[in-house]
Amino acid sequence: MTLLWDADPSATDRYDFAVGQVTRVDTQAAMVRALEDAPQEQLVLIGPEVDMESACQFTEFARVERPEVGVLLLRRRLDVNVLGQALRSGVREVVTADDLTGLADAARRSRELTSRVSGHTVDSSAGTRSARVVTVFSAKGGVGKTTFATNLSTYLASTGSKVLLIDLDLAFGDVGISLQMLPQNSIIDLVSMAGHIDEQAIKSVVTRHESGLDTVSAPSEPSDADRIPGSIVAELIRVAKRHYDYVLLDTPPAFTSHVLAAFDDSDVLVLIATLDIPAVKNLRLTLDTLDLLGNDKDTRLIVLNRSDAKVGLRAEDVVAALKQDIAVMVPNSAAVPASVNRGVPIILDEPKHPVSVALRDLAERFLRAPEPASSTDASGKSTDGQGGRSGRWSFSRGGK
Ligand SMILES: Nc1ncnc2c1ncn2[C@@H]1O[C@H](COP(=O)(O)OP(=O)(O)OP(=O)(O)O)[C@@H](O)[C@H]1O
Ligand SMILES: [Mg+2]
Incomplete structure (x- = not known):
């Protein structure tokens, strides 16, 4: 995000486009406070109507207090005096107010410089985590994608991991309603931040579930789905990976550009089959498509629901x-739709239920670590004493 010092309320929309999400203040004192309140902030814009003396005074203050912050000055006209004065005070670049492309370029250069001088301290936890990315997919609707995505992610969050669930069913996403949440923001709010998504940006759009899970919701308007480019999903995943232990993606029953972006970055694809011919046929086609896309076979995990x-x-x-x-x-089990109607994932509400046992097994054996855990024997049977019903056994081609 970017702080803007400008008395004109319409300025926010104008500069949002060039530099991503902007927070506006209208006085120097408010700008100083805003900077203090935003330790992650890396960019400040000073609007064209702010007088030179105040602008330079603030920039000198920022240079001492927050040397990693880049200050860009907007002016109606550029002249040598303005440039000299601005640069002496520590302004990184002066841009004409109507040159939005120039502003976008200057903002990018400033962010790069900030990253270099602060050794990436801007994105303070950058590089400290590297989430496992898990996409739950089926080309057929209604097979249990959202059920799996919400249960697996709330379970992982409840065990203390930092988990983000992204609803990529952009037109008809129901992660929010399944978890009884009322999201204020959605992935559509990231569109204006394209190219500048950082931890703060993600925080500004997530809705927190009581399990500790963060969710990025689908837009409330189905028509907004078309306004979200696949590149936003790729950027969101790339940044989220640095800040979470797990990033899970719920998907629509189709190979959208968003789903393809998720496949590209996934460590695990949970592919759901059910015992009906169309679902199996669609899964066969999905596997063929993944082969064509060059997807690594080792990432695929077939799960049989119901x-x-x-x-x-x-x-x-x-x-x-x-x-x-x-x-x-x-x-x-009828307990699954009942839990959805209650808005509480069955894995948290009824941990001993065979469905919960199976989903926990999936999370522990296949999502937590690349290799199966040692608590299962060679046939995939659990040795943890939690009971052998449900998903404890696995069918293999050799085991018929
Ligand atoms: N193991 C199960 N036993 C019984 N019902 C289940 C099971 N898994 C899922 N369901 C139910 O099946 C329905 C569809 O599940 P869900 O919404 O998770 O599917 P989906 O694949 O996300 O669907 P869509 O493609 O429409 O998004 C829901 O009513 C859910 O409660
Ligand atoms: Mg769904």
Whole structure:
């Protein structure tokens, strides 16, 4: 984000476009306070109507108090006197007020300089974390993507990990409603910050769930989905990785540009199958598409949801059709929709329920570490004494 000192309320919209989200103040005192309140801030704009003396006075103050902060000065006209005075006080660049492209370039240069002089202290925890990115996907609707994404992420958050769940079902996302949250912001608010998304920007759009989970919601207006470029998703994931232990993505049942961006950056793809022919056919096509996209096979995890539904198709049939092992099986239970209607993930509400046991198994064995944990034996059976029902057994091609 960027602090703007300008008395004109309409200035925010004008400069938002060039430098990302802007917070405006209208006096020098307010600017000093705003800077004190924002230890992560890296860029200050001083509007064209602020007199030179006050602008230089503030810049000298910022140079001493917060040397990593870049001050850019906007003027209606540039002349040698203004330039000399500004640069002597420590202004990084002077830009004409109507040159928004020049302003965007100057802001980028200033941020780069800030990163170099502060050794990346701007993004204070940058590099300290490297989240595992997990995308939950199925090309068929209604198979349990949101159920899995919300349960897995709230579980991981409840164990003390720093977790971000991003709702990529941009038109009809229901992460918010499933977790009984009322998001004030959504991913659409990041669009104006393209190229400048940082930890503060992410914080400004997340909604916190009581489990400690952070969520980035889908827009409330389905039509807004078209205004979100895939590049925003890629940038959001890239930055979020540095600040979270896990980044999970719920998806729509389609290969949108947003989903492709998520695939690109995922360590694990949780691909959901159910015991019906269309779901299996779509999953087969998904695997073929992932092959075409050059996706690493090792990232894929097939999970069979509603695995005990008596519908004539068996888990072995799914394994044979997919030519791929099933990692975890999650049983069918009316307790799942009941938990969604209560707005409390079943994994937190009924931890001993077979569905919760299976999902926890998925989280612990496959999301927490790249290799299966030693608490499972070679056949995938748990040895932790929590009971062998539900997703404890896994079907493999060799094990038929
Ligand atoms: N194991 C299960 N047992 C019983 N019901 C389940 C199970 N898993 C999911 N459901 C129910 O199936 C329905 C669809 O689940 P969910 O919304 O998670 O699917 P989705 O793949 O996200 O759907 P969409 O593609 O529409 O976003 C919900 O009512 C959910 O409660
Ligand atoms: Mg869904």
